[in-house]
Amino acid sequence: MDWTLEVIVIPVSDLDRSKRFYAEQLGFAVDHDTTFDENTRIMQLTPPGSGCSIVLGKGIVKGEPGSLKGVQLVVADLEKARAQLLERGVEVGEIVRMNEADGGSFIFFDDPxxxxxxxxxxxARATGGEWK
Incomplete structure (x- = not known):
């Protein structure tokens, strides 16, 4: 049986500001933005090429805004990804190269x-203990 990770809930303080950040600056697709009543609103956004989405919301999300740490995205070209984020106004750190092996390079940023x-x-992805 497959167990797929489909949604990560992100606690935020301002839904519209966060929607702009994730959609316009990070390039996530807005799958839906639904208001049920004055106390309940849910947004789902998906990174390009991802099978996992994020959910932002009012009235459904537990946790303090800013408390989520270490969510990780994966790209094939980190220099290109960093340049794209900088071009879109995201404050992103320098590339950190932890080792020369594939998978040892990172950049880091925070949402608003x-x-x-x-x-x-x-x-390349590992399959059965081997990189392909």
Whole structure:
């Protein structure tokens, strides 16, 4: 049986500001933005090429804004990803190269509430203990 990770809930303080950040600056697709009543609103956004989405919301999300740490995205070209983020106005750190092996390079940034993200470069995926 497959167990797929489909959604990560992100606690934020301002839904519209966060929607702009994730959609316009990070390039996530807005799958839906639904208001049920004055106390309940849910947004789902998906990174390009991802099978996992994020959910932002009012009335459904537990946790303090900015308390989510270490959510990780993966890209094949970290330099290109960093340049794209900088071009879109995201404050992103320098590339950190932890080792020369594939998968050892990262960049880091925070959303407007301080939720922290990592972006890892992986050029090939491991299958059965071997990189392809």
């Amino acid at each position: 509430d301080g939720n922290s993200w990592a972006v890892q470069e992986i050029k």
